[in-house]
Amino acid sequence: MNGLPIDLDLAWESLPALLDGLKVTAILTALPLLFGLALAFPICFARMSDRRWLAFLAEAFVTFFRGAPLLILLYLVYYGLGQIQALREGPFWILFGSPFGCAIVALSLNHAAYMVEVLRGSLLAVPHGIVEASEALGISRRNVFIWVKMPLAIRYGLKAYQNEVVSFIKGTAIVSVVTITDLTAVANTIFEQTYDPFTPILCAAAFYWAFVNVVRLCFNLWRRWLNRHNTEDAAADAEAPGRVNALRPASDLKQVMP
Amino acid sequence: MIVQADTAGTGAPAIAIAGLVKHYGSHRALNGIDLDIRRGEKIVICGPSGSGKSTLIRCINALEHHDGGSIMVNGIRLSADEGTVQDIRQEVGMVFQHFNLFPHLTALENCMLAPRLNRGIPKARAEKLAMHYLERVHLADHARKYPARLSGGQQQRVAIARALCMEPRILLFDEPTSALDPEMVGEVLGVMEGLAISGVTMVCVTHEMGFARRVADRCVFMDHGEIVECAEAEAFFQAPVSLRLRNFLAQILR
Ligand SMILES: Nc1ncnc2c1ncn2[C@@H]1O[C@H](COP(=O)(O)OP(=O)(O)OP(=O)(O)O)[C@@H](O)[C@H]1O
Ligand SMILES: [Mg+2]
Numbered sequence: 001m002n003g004l005p006i007d008l009d010l011a012w013e014s015l016p017a018l019l020d021g022l023k024v025t026a027i028l029t030a031l032p033l034l035f036g037l038a039l040a041f042p043i044c045f046a047r048m049s050d051r052r053w054l055a056f057l058a059e060a061f062v063t064f065f066r067g068a069p070l071l072i073l074l075y076l077v078y079y080g081l082g083q084i085q086a087l088r089e090g091p092f093w094i095l096f097g098s099p100f101g102c103a104i105v106a107l108s109l110n111h112a113a114y115m116v117e118v119l120r121g122s123l124l125a126v127p128h129g130i131v132e133a134s135e136a137l138g139i140s141r142r143n144v145f146i147w148v149k150m151p152l153a154i155r156y157g158l159k160a161y162q163n164e165v166v167s168f169i170k171g172t173a174i175v176s177v178v179t180i181t182d183l184t185a186v187a188n189t190i191f192e193q194t195y196d197p198f199t200p201i202l203c204a205a206a207f208y209w210a211f212v213n214v215v216r217l218c219f220n221l222w223r224r225w226l227n228r229h230n231t232e233d234a235a236a237d238a239e240a241p242g243r244v245n246a247l248r249p250a251s252d253l254k255q256v257m258p
Numbered sequence: 259m260i261v262q263a264d265t266a267g268t269g270a271p272a273i274a275i276a277g278l279v280k281h282y283g284s285h286r287a288l289n290g291i292d293l294d295i296r297r298g299e300k301i302v303i304c305g306p307s308g309s310g311k312s313t314l315i316r317c318i319n320a321l322e323h324h325d326g327g328s329i330m331v332n333g334i335r336l337s338a339d340e341g342t343v344q345d346i347r348q349e350v351g352m353v354f355q356h357f358n359l360f361p362h363l364t365a366l367e368n369c370m371l372a373p374r375l376n377r378g379i380p381k382a383r384a385e386k387l388a389m390h391y392l393e394r395v396h397l398a399d400h401a402r403k404y405p406a407r408l409s410g411g412q413q414q415r416v417a418i419a420r421a422l423c424m425e426p427r428i429l430l431f432d433e434p435t436s437a438l439d440p441e442m443v444g445e446v447l448g449v450m451e452g453l454a455i456s457g458v459t460m461v462c463v464t465h466e467m468g469f470a471r472r473v474a475d476r477c478v479f480m481d482h483g484e485i486v487e488c489a490e491a492e493a494f495f496q497a498p499v500s501l502r503l504r505n506f507l508a509q510i511l512r
Contacts (some may be wrong), residue, residue: 130358133352134349137351137372137376137424138348138372139376141340146362147371148371
């Protein structure tokens with residue numbers, strides 16, 4: 001034994017199991033990010049709709065799924081839905097019958113609720129004048145959304161999106177309560193087998209850390225690429241004196257998002 | 259009231275406004291505007307702040323919806339119908355006080371976007387079109403720059419080129435030089451004067467009285483949502499009739 005709290009031999013032995021756990025965590029991140037985002041768009045449109053009842057329904061969705069702790073949500077989906085006979089006999093049981101399916105559903109709903117607000121905040125941050133200019137050019141509403149509003153909204157909302165994704169990744173650790181062997185569950189199992197309180201947990205932490213930082217790196221590259229219009233042709237700086245109308249940071253974004 | 263056929267005849271005015279009323283809540287921003295603008299005519303609108311100048315020209319391309327009277331653009335009667343609005347906007351370009359360029363696109367891409375999306379023009383042709391109009395506003399050298407790298411005057415000229423790329427028959431300007439540093443006003447007005455010769459119909463809200471004298475066929479003075487005086491440029495400046503216009507001119511030409 002050396003002075004480290006970590007048993008390096010155990011860490012090495014646990015590596016394959018931990019990597020398997022990381023794989024599960026990665027899948028449980030990627031799929032809900034995808035489904036959640038896909039779900040967030042229509043709900044965000046509903047939330048911003050002029051039709052009061054539609055906006056109200058969307059807001060109720062957001063309030064509920066943001067308010068419900070992920071653990072409770074997971075229990076509700078996993079244990080609660082199983083009580084419904086019709087569901088047990090229906091085609092969706094493939095989804096709701098497995099802990100994995102339930103975790104995907106609960107995580108997606110949770111992520112969607114947060115993304116509705118991120119999206120809405122970003123869209124509201126797009127300067128009204130720029131949207132008007134597009135409309136004045138006779139560009140259809142759909143095209144204005146695709147080519148003007150969304151590209152700008154992504155730039156304004158990227159930071160908020162990154163924060164949501166990072167905290168979401170850490171949040172996935174909760175799935176171990178419904179018997180899924182994600183990274184946290186693997187570490188826990190090793191702990192129960194060896195009674196080493198540090199090694200497995202610290203290793204898992206290192207994996208989470210690495211995962212989160214890879215994600216962060218991707219976001220940074222993405223941001224750098226998106227913001228090329230503010231960084232490019234630095235050589236031309238000297239000849240362009242007054243810089244008006246630079247893509248301003250979304251200062252009003254903070255007001256929209258709690 | 260103006261009696262006017264619904265089809266675009268050659269003699270039809272470019273813009274025919276009759277009894278136009280616009281409210282913001284209970285505030286009457288436009289109070290019965292009548293104005294006919296001939297094809298190719300250059301109109302300058304001036305008046306004190308809050309008099310409804312912006313509201314008036316924003317009604318012409320339906321950025322604001324009017325709630326009384328009628329507007330005919332190239333013989334098409336403006337309604338709330340989205341298709342009609344879209345049709346009219348293809349014919350009417352607009353330049354804003356604050357440029358409103360797309361910050362994520364280069365000057366060239368700013369100019370290409372509408373032709374590509376609205377007309378489905380292929381990229382290479384749209385690029386040629388955009389370069390043509392960027393040359394016209396003397397910005398060919400800056401085509402690949404993003405708006406953040408351009409001065410205010412350059413940005414406004416890109417905005418003009420962007421509007422021209424849709425080859426509109428009518429151009430609306432809402433105080434195009436009032437957000438600019440004084441030394442950049444000239445370059446933008448110069449481009450606009452060049453356009454005036456081209457035969458396009460221009461409606462321009464501005465307080466640049468020198469420009470108005472050189473370019474305008476008629477000048478319109480607005481106050482409290484009404485047209486107080488409308489006259490040929492010469493008469494407008496030399497022999498203003500109403501006291502309000504005389505006071506206004508005295509202030510502005512001080
Ligand atoms: N979106 C709006 N909501 C409520 N009131 C408005 C709105 N836009 C304009 N108004 C009001 O309508 C009136 C006319 O405004 P408008 O912007 O047309 O004036 P303007 O002549 O262009 O003034 P300025 O020279 O300051 O640009 C003003 O009293 C203004 O406060
Ligand atoms: Mg105005």
